Amino acid sequence: MDNAIIIGAGPAGLTAAVTCAEKGLEVVVIDEYMRAGGRLLGQLYEEPNGNWWNGIKESNKLYKKAVDLGVNFHLNTAVNNIENSNGIWTIYTERDTFHTPSLLLATGAAEAPIPVPGWTLPGVMSVGAAQVMTNVHRVKPGERGVIIGVNVLSAAIAMELQLAGVEVASLTLPKTNQMTQDSGKPKEVLDSLLHVSHMAPSPFIRYGSKLMKNDFMKKFGVKFYPKKGVKMWDIPIQLRKAVTEIYGENEVEGVTLATINADGEVVSGSEEHIPVDFVCIAGGLYPLAELAAVAGCPFYLVEELGGYVPLHNERMETPLVGLYVAGNITGIEGAKVAAAQGRTAGLSMAHYAGMDELDGEIKNSIEWTEQTRDSAHIQFHPKIEAGRKKILKQWDAYQSNKERSVVTNRQGGIT
The missing domain is CATH 3.50.50.60 (FAD/NAD(P)-binding domain)
Structure with missing residues (x-):
């Protein structure tokens, strides 16, 4: 014994x-x-x-x-x-x-998964899996990808992927539904993102994050958040965009990205296709x-x-x-x-x-x-x-x- x-x-x-x-x-x-x-x-x-x-x-x-x-x-x-x-x-x-x-x-x-249409395609993985592939096994998950789900974990791993020479085209939100809940709402996501803003290389972003501590400024920040996103480590953090679909024939070929309003609702007719060869889903831990x-x-x-x-x-x-x-x-x-x-x-x-x-x-x-x-x-x-x-x-x-x-x-x- x-x-x-x-x-x-x-x-x-x-x-x-x-x-x-x-x-x-x-x-x-x-x-x-x-x-x-x-x-x-x-x-x-x-x-x-x-x-x-x-x-x-x-x-x-x-x-x-x-x-x-x-x-x-x-x-x-x-x-x-x-x-x-x-x-x-x-x-x-x-x-x-x-x-x-x-x-x-x-x-x-x-990791908690977030269901997204097309998530069963080869080339879709959890953000933690991409981290292990890159940092432990020294294997790139792909050349260019999108991370769905903006939180502390995904922001930190996005930086690690960049260090490994992997292009992260965007950190963006999932489409709001009963499963995604707060992870698809810009204001709720902004709360979590503020806790890694000190890691941003831009003094402007670090200073701006301090202004977002009260609820009024958060609402203001979400309403006027740039549709093209704000870059951290040269990666667009897009709180006014959401992935509505992952597409491809036999593997990931791209994602459909749509503009969303401050409440997380998709703006009709705003869809665009972003070519990528891998997708990470970040639902938190x-x-x-x-x-x-x-x-x-x-x-x-x-x-x-x-x-x-x-x-x-x-x-x-x-x-x-x-x-x-x-x-x-x-x-x-x-x-x-x-x-x-x-x-x-x-x-x-x-x-x-x-x-x-x-x-x-x-x-x-x-x-x-x-x-x-x-x-x-x-x-x-x-x-x-x-x-x-x-x-x-x-x-x-x-x-x-x-x-x-x-x-x-x-x-x-x-x-």
Whole structure:
């Protein structure tokens, strides 16, 4: 039996593994991908101080450190089921069955698709797939493409594609319908775009974004937003255009682009054809939390965190004894925040294993996570702090209800 098992070898899982191993625990990491790193592998961007954040280098450093500390990795291994019996977690995979008193779920996030007519054509992919092809496998997704969906993730990846010599003809919106919802409405999209405006090379754009902080200016900005878009990194960001169709015989040949009004409605007769050889769809990310559901962990819908997240506290503990969560399973944030959460989870797991005098380190780690969040270069959700407070409020309510139930059962003679 292993002291600790971690499912997920992304920034949270790798950091937790290193932390546990440094405290003397025997650690196993399981991941379905062939290589450790998770979403770190595709990340490449310039930080405000001019340094480049290279996710591949960061993941390699963490992986090597974990291996040197004796962490046992099972990559290319999918987890089919987890269950708890008498305080021991059993993890089932296609090859082996593992047992541990302490289990961390660091499963990350998945992309939410946006349905667009023609999206089944070869050459249509998620924006994350284009990022992995380009940054990890060094394969261009195409020569010239369009990204449908304007958000923090797609804006950052568009820049990465440009760096790789791939032409991005446009970042534009999907046609508004019941499925696309806010992602097809210019004002809602402008909100998310403001959170990457600091990355724009143009001082005009950076200054203009500061004027968009109040609601009146946002409405004004959308109404008079140029129909040809505003360029960031020489890529047109078109909030008054929407893709109504992806077309081609046997593969992507182009998209039909139409002008939309401030409410996201298509202006009849404004359609034009844009030739491209690939299309990326960017619907955002949501927490990948199925295994927490299988384990029986309570969930709450917190839109500011990206969707349904398992209940947890600042120590990354869930209500289920010996079960921990860290990284994007707890809410959509960047790799540095995920790593900080992974350290906290690793310390909590070590404490649960019987190592005393870790409360100070855990407190410092929680504070470091908050500082990392506050200084994050990119925020995927503008109200992440409000989301974190909501889940902690739910945690307090859950614990209070649990304590009341214990008292009631005792008074009723139930033990």
